[in-house]
Amino acid sequence: MSGTFHLLKIPFWAAVVVFAAASVGILVNAVRSEGLDLVYHPPQMIGTGDSAIPVIQIDEAKKLFDQGAVFIDARAGNQYEQGHICCAVSVPLQDADRLIPDLQQCGLEALSASKSTPCPTDHVIPDIQQRGLRERTLVTYCDGEACSQSESLAKRLKAAGFRDVRVFQGGWPFWLASRYPVKGSDPLVPCEPAASPGAMICE
Amino acid sequence: MRMNARNPYWLFLLRLALGGVFIVASLDKIAHPAAFALAIRNYQILPNAVSNLFAITLPWIELAAGVLLILGVKCRSNAVILSGLMLVFNVALLLALARGLNINCGCFDVDAKEAINGWYILRDLSLLAIGVLLLAFEQQDRFPLIAWALKKESL
Numbered sequence: 001m002s003g004t005f006h007l008l009k010i011p012f013w014a015a016v017v018v019f020a021a022a023s024v025g026i027l028v029n030a031v032r033s034e035g036l037d038l039v040y041h042p043p044q045m046i047g048t049g050d051s052a053i054p055v056i057q058i059d060e061a062k063k064l065f066d067q068g069a070v071f072i073d074a075r076a077g078n079q080y081e082q083g084h085i086c087c088a089v090s091v092p093l094q095d096a097d098r099l100i101p102d103l104q105q106c107g108l109e110a111l112s113a114s115k116s117t118p119c120p121t122d123h124v125i126p127d128i129q130q131r132g133l134r135e136r137t138l139v140t141y142c143d144g145e146a147c148s149q150s151e152s153l154a155k156r157l158k159a160a161g162f163r164d165v166r167v168f169q170g171g172w173p174f175w176l177a178s179r180y181p182v183k184g185s186d187p188l189v190p191c192e193p194a195a196s197p198g199a200m201i202c203e
Numbered sequence: 204m205r206m207n208a209r210n211p212y213w214l215f216l217l218r219l220a221l222g223g224v225f226i227v228a229s230l231d232k233i234a235h236p237a238a239f240a241l242a243i244r245n246y247q248i249l250p251n252a253v254s255n256l257f258a259i260t261l262p263w264i265e266l267a268a269g270v271l272l273i274l275g276v277k278c279r280s281n282a283v284i285l286s287g288l289m290l291v292f293n294v295a296l297l298l299a300l301a302r303g304l305n306i307n308c309g310c311f312d313v314d315a316k317e318a319i320n321g322w323y324i325l326r327d328l329s330l331l332a333i334g335v336l337l338l339a340f341e342q343q344d345r346f347p348l349i350a351w352a353l354k355k356e357s358l
Binding site for chain 1: 240251252253259263266271279280281287304306307
């Protein structure tokens with residue numbers, strides 16, 4: 001047996017094992033009840049009917065960001081402090097009961113409602129108060145695809161009467177990896193004004 | 204028995220270690236393919252569309268190569284597979300760490316809450332080193348488990 005042939009046998013048998021094992025995996029997946037689709041399709045909607053909430057991916061999220069959508073960070077406050085999507089508002093899910101009414105008040109009755117009511121969202125640009133938060137596009141996000149706070153928060157915002165609420169699936173790590181504008185205590189990409197006209201500009 | 208790099212008992216221990224790690228790692232992934240697919244997507248390296256296919260097939264490749272390596276069937280081929288996987292996993296970890304992604308490893312427990320950190324690189328490099336050692340020194344297939352079961356000396 002020649003040396004070259006002997007060496008080629010190693011990758012050959014490796015390929016056989018990989019192919020055979022992968023086939024077993026696909027077969028097992030086909031017969032098991034919790035089997036997955038071979039091609040992954042991201043969910044489009046949470047819920048149905050009037051209360052349905054669109055699920056958006058990174059490209060759509062960036063488009064809405066450029067158009068001036070309000071991003072709402074559903075993660076814990078300390079995670080928000082470390083870094084967040086540029087101009088995002090912090091509404092940790094655990095504080096939603098307290099903050100959603102504040103958001104409604106600050107957004108709709110605007111600042112005239114009560115000067116004594118501290119607006120929790122002082123880093124929201126004034127434009128939001130003027131145009132009415134209820135009518136604007138709100139995008140919730142949290143830490144990765146596996147997190148559920150963004151979805152829970154979106155449902156509560158929707159129930160509280162905000163018309164256009166969307167969930168940015170992927171959220172913070174996807175935004176960060178795409179090097180889109182962010183802000184935080186960690187040295188990250190500097191928060192820059194978004195390019196398109198009418199877009200939000202960080203303080 | 205000679206104590207050198209080609210010592211068959213020493214190499215068998217290495218095979219047990221590497222094969223064993225991969226067998227253990229494959230089981231949770233086989234049990235929870237959806238969670239593993241999610242862990243793959245969180246790395247943001249592969250297109251999301253293929254995450255399910257990888258989650259369905261990869262654990263079985265780990266399991267098969269791990270079992271065959273321990274049994275002594277096509278040792279070097281299976282060492283190539285496992286070393287290749289370790290290399291890929293290492294690059295994925297490095298990319299994720301470099302981008303500051305706060306994600307779970309998806310290595311042993313696909314639902315783990317702990318985020319990846321530098322120690323994972325060290326762990327994976329050690330496993331990669333075992334794979335390379337086997338590739339370099341395990342020149343022929345040896346069947347110590349079968350030999351032991353048949354009570355024959357094959358080494």
